[in-house]
Amino acid sequence: MSIDTNTGVGAASGMGTSLAARTLAARHRLRWWEPLPWLLAIGFYFAFPRYLGFGTEMLITILFAISLDLALGYAGIITLGHAAFFGAGAYTVGILAKHGIWTEPITGLLWAAMVAGLVGLASGLVLLRTTGLTLLMLTICTMGLLEELANMGAEYTGGFDGLDSLPIQPVFGVFEFDVLYSTTQYLYVLGVLLVCFVFVRTLVYSPFGHSLTGIRENTLRMHAVGAPVRMRLVVCYAISAALAGVAGALWAQANAYVNLSVLGLDRAATVLIVLVLGGYGRLYGGFVGAIAYMVLSHFLSKLYPSAWQLGLGLMLVVIALFARGGILGIGASLWHGHDKQRDAS
Amino acid sequence: MSSVVEFANTLLGGVAAGMVLFIVSVGLSITLGLMGFVNLAHGGFAMIGGYIVVLTMNRLGVPFIAALAIGFFSVAAISVVFERLLYVRLYRASELDQVLFTIGLVFMMIASVTLIVGPETQPLNLPSWMQGQFDLGFMTYRTYSLVLIAVGIVIMLGLWLGFERTRMGAQIRAAVDNRRMAESLGINITRLFTLTFAFGSGMAALGGGLGAEFLGLDPQYPLKYLVIFLIVVAVGGLGRVTGVFFAALIIGVLDFALKKYLPQGGTVFIYAMTILLLLWRPQGLFGRAP
Numbered sequence: 001m002s003i004d005t006n007t008g009v010g011a012a013s014g015m016g017t018s019l020a021a022r023t024l025a026a027r028h029r030l031r032w033w034e035p036l037p038w039l040l041a042i043g044f045y046f047a048f049p050r051y052l053g054f055g056t057e058m059l060i061t062i063l064f065a066i067s068l069d070l071a072l073g074y075a076g077i078i079t080l081g082h083a084a085f086f087g088a089g090a091y092t093v094g095i096l097a098k099h100g101i102w103t104e105p106i107t108g109l110l111w112a113a114m115v116a117g118l119v120g121l122a123s124g125l126v127l128l129r130t131t132g133l134t135l136l137m138l139t140i141c142t143m144g145l146l147e148e149l150a151n152m153g154a155e156y157t158g159g160f161d162g163l164d165s166l167p168i169q170p171v172f173g174v175f176e177f178d179v180l181y182s183t184t185q186y187l188y189v190l191g192v193l194l195v196c197f198v199f200v201r202t203l204v205y206s207p208f209g210h211s212l213t214g215i216r217e218n219t220l221r222m223h224a225v226g227a228p229v230r231m232r233l234v235v236c237y238a239i240s241a242a243l244a245g246v247a248g249a250l251w252a253q254a255n256a257y258v259n260l261s262v263l264g265l266d267r268a269a270t271v272l273i274v275l276v277l278g279g280y281g282r283l284y285g286g287f288v289g290a291i292a293y294m295v296l297s298h299f300l301s302k303l304y305p306s307a308w309q310l311g312l313g314l315m316l317v318v319i320a321l322f323a324r325g326g327i328l329g330i331g332a333s334l335w336h337g338h339d340k341q342r343d344a345s
Numbered sequence: 346m347s348s349v350v351e352f353a354n355t356l357l358g359g360v361a362a363g364m365v366l367f368i369v370s371v372g373l374s375i376t377l378g379l380m381g382f383v384n385l386a387h388g389g390f391a392m393i394g395g396y397i398v399v400l401t402m403n404r405l406g407v408p409f410i411a412a413l414a415i416g417f418f419s420v421a422a423i424s425v426v427f428e429r430l431l432y433v434r435l436y437r438a439s440e441l442d443q444v445l446f447t448i449g450l451v452f453m454m455i456a457s458v459t460l461i462v463g464p465e466t467q468p469l470n471l472p473s474w475m476q477g478q479f480d481l482g483f484m485t486y487r488t489y490s491l492v493l494i495a496v497g498i499v500i501m502l503g504l505w506l507g508f509e510r511t512r513m514g515a516q517i518r519a520a521v522d523n524r525r526m527a528e529s530l531g532i533n534i535t536r537l538f539t540l541t542f543a544f545g546s547g548m549a550a551l552g553g554g555l556g557a558e559f560l561g562l563d564p565q566y567p568l569k570y571l572v573i574f575l576i577v578v579a580v581g582g583l584g585r586v587t588g589v590f591f592a593a594l595i596i597g598v599l600d601f602a603l604k605k606y607l608p609q610g611g612t613v614f615i616y617a618m619t620i621l622l623l624l625w626r627p628q629g630l631f632g633r634a635p
Contacts (some may be wrong), residue, residue, distance in 0.1 A: 045347045097586075100553040126624055130443045132440060133377065134579065134623050134628075136440070137619070137623060140572055141620045142616075142620065144612070144616045145620065146617040148616065149613060152610045159602065166589070265568070269448060276445055306456045309441060309453075311455060313452030313453035316448055316455060317449035317450060317453070320435065320438070320446035320449065320538070324442060
């Protein structure tokens, strides 16, 4: 089997060196449509000033989905417990602010990233020894453990009620957070999302990112070529956790409260659905998925909650059975089909 | 004396809860062990079974035992349709696809039940002989719980005999241990799986109906108990009937006792125990090392 593959690669590189080399060299280049989401986000700010709270929530969901994409889409770590890190970040900001220890928002994000990253590193070191169902169970149990701890430590976390009216300082000391008019929140979250996205984009196109894809596609072979598989996975998991922590911290800052909902199975399942709906392992899947999911749920879930849940379930079933690439996958195959037709004619 | 009674009370309550967990989870364990299919919708079949039992009793006046049988067979039949039409397409798919697919199914089940029956909790009207207290000599205890324990033990023995003494049980054991080898020996795994899947879903329905009074029956049932069913299966080891039985007992008793004596932090202990156990033995307490 390995001989087959080797000759296959040899033949491919022999036939189309220039194409393969060009594709490899150009894989990280900015494509023409990549500034579009950001322009749209800025356009949203001016077009829908009354929906900025909703927009902020959407941007945070995008960041959370991107963090999951790094672990699930790129490294292939199947987790149902990613809300553990979202919650770790949110509670870090919440506890520090409520007890008057740290109320500056931007450095608060760094604290949250550090705490969530450490939780990710520690749990990753032990969890990633396992695979499959055991790993899935361990991620759920870790999240459940954190949720119960947050519920128990009422003195610090507010228990079931959570912590509300968090005193968060203005951004740069100027722009105040107003819970009713989310203008500051929207732009602040957009800025943080941009920074995080550039980081993730750089990371996945780096050699490190490619080794993650390699591990996802063929773990055994990556072991064989001498890649430090487990260390790579642990580092990736920790980075992904830190980003999820930033998303959670933004959520706590934007809403000025934090409660147990940040840690639940609901949130973990929702972000997974968002990512899969958009298409995982594609960088932009989180964007598309979050917009599609949140717009649909915003209009449908209050009017027809059961019909919404039925439709959501049906969507998941259809995606799992027929459209594993999500919306972006469908788009890509349509686009390529279009290309082929054009080539043929 | 009173401390003995209190201890027995807690123990019996925990064992009864464990029996419900066992009856519901055993099918999940076997199907997971056979095909490695991560079926998160298993609790959904238990819920549907519970609803069939409760509704046939309350609306059609069917007696409890007959309703349980109706629940068992109709859910087994429904699950065969699901398995042949949908599940079969995902046997070779990644775990992620299986997880998504079955979560989607759970959502659809929850929504359908809410739309058809309504969001409220459904009461289980026990037959009169199960309602009162039963005299155990040194104390009295709820007859319903004692019946649960008895039924659980009978099912356990029946399954154990079926597994150890019948041809099909041997085939299942062989397939759980080494599917490829079993297939090369001419065992029809697909048919075996369909049968076990139907039987396991039927058992889940039985557990859903029997335990409706214990766990409560509302549309959120499959999500509410998803994690605990999975914990029982993971702790017991995949495809092990005895494993699931002991795991369900341990977790049932622990959960019951902790909720009683440590209402604040009881669940933490269960999660922590599961994490440590799975790190120590990823294949579960009774599973075989891969």
